[in-house]
Amino acid sequence: MKEYWGSLASILGVLAFCQSLLHVLFPPELRFATLKLFNRIFNVFNSYCYFDITEIDGVNTNELYNAVQLYLSSSVSISGSRLSLTRALNSSVITFGLTNNDTLFDTFNGVTVLWEHIVTQRQAQTFSWRPMPDEKRGFTLRIKKKDKSLILDSYLDYIMEKANDIRRKNEDRLLYTNSRGGSLDSRGHPWESVPFKHPSTFETLAMDPAKKAEIMEDLKDFANGQSFYQKTGRAWKRGYLLYGPPGTGKSSMIAAMANYLGYDIYDLELTEVHNNSELRKLLMKTSSKSIIVIEDIDCSINLSNRKKGTANNSSIGRSYCDPEMRSGPGGGTGDEGGNSITLSGLLNFTDGLWSCCGSERIFVFTTNHADKLDPALLRSGRMDMHVFMSYCSFPALKILLKNYLGHEESELDEGVLKELEEVIAMAEMTPADISELLIKNRRNKDKAVIELLEALKERAERKSKGGESVREKNLNDVEEEEQEKRALESPKEGRAFDDSCEKDEEDEEKKIE
Ligand SMILES: Nc1ncnc2c1ncn2[C@@H]1O[C@H](COP(=O)(O)OP(=O)(O)OP(=O)(O)O)[C@@H](O)[C@H]1O
Ligand SMILES: [Mg+2]
Structure with missing residues (x-):
């Protein structure tokens, strides 16, 4: 062992001697060049x-x-x-x-x-x-x-x-919101974010399975469609309009979309946006792979602009057909009016040049009244897919029973299933109402199903009675409308009506004399 250490020490000594000799004999420039050469040979x-x-x-x-x-x-x-x-x-x-x-x-x-x-x-x-x-x-x-x-x-x-x-x-999804009256945070961002932890998925969403599969496929095609959108020269974005009565799962569907694609959500509070340029700035600060949501669009701002008489001096409620409102990118005139956004601004937000300042973004609008919206907002390219979220159907009910009670279809009594199927359409109950009933009795599954069936039957009966009176009322209304129409369309009849009135008035006058 001693010999080994001795020989190692002597080798190190020789090396140190060589190094000092190299230092003495060769100037630094030469040493550097030699090293470079060695490196080159090595390479x-x-x-x-x-x-x-x-x-x-x-x-x-x-x-x-x-x-x-x-x-x-x-x-x-x-x-x-x-x-x-x-x-x-x-x-x-x-x-x-x-x-x-x-x-x-x-x-x-x-x-x-x-x-x-x-x-x-x-x-x-x-x-x-x-x-x-x-x-x-x-x-x-x-x-x-x-x-x-x-x-x-x-x-x-x-x-x-x-x-x-x-x-x-x-990373968990982020949920952004702009609801601070347009103010910016310390880093100049107009959006505030919180971790998005909504548990809704397409699996838990109660709706027609075929419709659900269609939406999922559409979303997947969109997410994988970069080359398609590039090839066809389209901006890589897609618009969804979710409409239907309250409690039918529109917001749940948005959460399911975000969880399915792994996108962040930008929940745009339109009432907090003062003008079109603010809307553009908000859009510019959204990231790719995100869902931009405007909930209850018919309530956020008056966009039903097609009716006569709504075109006044205020920019809210003016028609897209109004040339003043269409001029210029970003709503043009809408900016000058002060603190209001215009339909034109919103259209540019979803469809104009600014809408493609990011990529891979989905716009989702929700409403309870699709008929109140301006057709310009709903046309293809802006809202590519219109999804009607309806009252709970039988296939949707089976999903809810599985979610809340853990019931598979085979576990349920066939007679009860049949009864449920018979009344569900007539009852017109929303998935939200049914969920509440099931949550209430989730500890006692049999009781939950029986109570649900009773509630559905009662509601269906009420609807059928109410439906009849509504139908009668509707018939009367139609008859009255028909009469008015006839009076307007046939001047003779109208004239006769007027003449008789005039005659009555004359008689009255004579009587008074
Ligand atoms: N289709 C559905 N599938 C599963 N759960 C649903 C569905 N629809 C409603 N729910 C339940 O009802 C609750 C309310 O639903 P949600 O907020 O999605 O309704 P909405 O259509 O957005 O209503 P609103 O029009 O009032 O905004 C949800 O928390 C969810 O638990
Ligand atoms: Mg909602």
């Missing part, structure tokens, strides 16, 4: 090339570093024996990462590459506007020289895309 014979991705690029955080870290976390979790764990703010998911100076092989398009995570101590604090971390972190990517041109660009793009997907999955 010629080395079949790999290396790429360093440092955590901090100058003073900015390198986005690629974070993306690589996230990307590698997806494969590391399965294979690594020592991993670093992180949990982002707002996230309910823990991600795995490579520990310091660890390596990992990855394969892309049949090419194998090596990643190494390198952590070194920062030597001295250089001047910086913000404090730097004590450690210098970075990834080194090793690729065979012959594969470099084959994969490098597409591989890095793929990593960025994958990392974004992982980030979206890990």
Whole structure:
């Protein structure tokens, strides 16, 4: 052992002697040139090339570093024996990462590459506007020289895309709102956000399964349709109008859409927006992969502008047909009027040049009265899909029974099922009403079903009685309308009516005399 240490010491001594000899014999310039030459020779014979991705690029955080870290976390979790764990703010998911100076092989398009995570101590604090971390972190990517041109660009793009997907999955959705009278926060953002944790999904949504499948397919096609939209020259956006009575699941559907696609929601409170330019600014500050929602659009602002007499000096309630209201992008005249937005502004918001300042966005409008909306707002391209959320149907009822009571169709008594099917359409009950009944009795499933059936029967009976009187009233109304119409259409009849009135008046006058 002593001999071993002795020989090691003598080797080190020789090396130190050589180094000092090199220093004495060769000037620094020559030493540098020699090293460069060695490097070149080494590179010629080395079949790999290396790429360093440092955590901090100058003073900015390198986005690629974070993306690589996230990307590698997806494969590391399965294979690594020592991993670093992180949990982002707002996230309910823990991600795995490579520990310091660890390596990992990855394969892309049949090419194998090596990643190494390198952590070194920062030597001295250089001047910086913000404090730097004590450690210098970075990834080194090793690729065979012959594969470099084959994969490098597409591989890095793929990593960025994958990392974004992982980030979206890990982070909870965000729900944004603008309801602060147009004020901006400290960073100049007009939107406030909270984590979006609505549990509604398409699985729990009670509606006709065929309609549900159609919507889901449409959403998936939209989300995967980047090349389609590019090819056809259309802005990558889609509009949905959800209409129907209160409590039929319009808001639940929006939440299900966001959870299905992993998008954020921007809930636009139209009454808080003062003018068209504010509306544009709000739109500019929305991110891609988001759903922009205007709930109860008929109540937010008067947009039923087609009726006579609504066109007055105020910009609210004026017609899209009104040339003044159509002029100029962004509503033009609407901005000057002061604190009101116009239909034109809203149309530009959903369909104009500004609507494509981001991409992959879905506009959803909800209303209880689709007939009150201006057709210009509803045309294809603005609202591509009109979804009627109806009263609870039999297939929807089966979904609610499963959600709230855990009942599969086969577990229910056939007779009860048949009775439910018979009365459900006539009862015209909303899924919200039925949910309340089921929640009330969820501890006693049999009681819940029986009470529901009774409530449905009672309601159906009331409806059928009410329906008759309504029908009678409607018939009377129609008759009166017909009479008025006839009077207007046949001047003779009208004249006769007028003549008789005049005659009566004359007689009256004579009597008084
Ligand atoms: N189709 C449905 N599927 C499942 N649950 C529903 C459905 N419709 C309503 N609900 C239940 O009723 C509640 C109210 O529904 P929601 O807020 O989605 O109705 P809405 O159509 O948006 O009503 P409004 O027009 O008043 O805004 C929800 O919390 C949900 O539990
Ligand atoms: Mg709603």
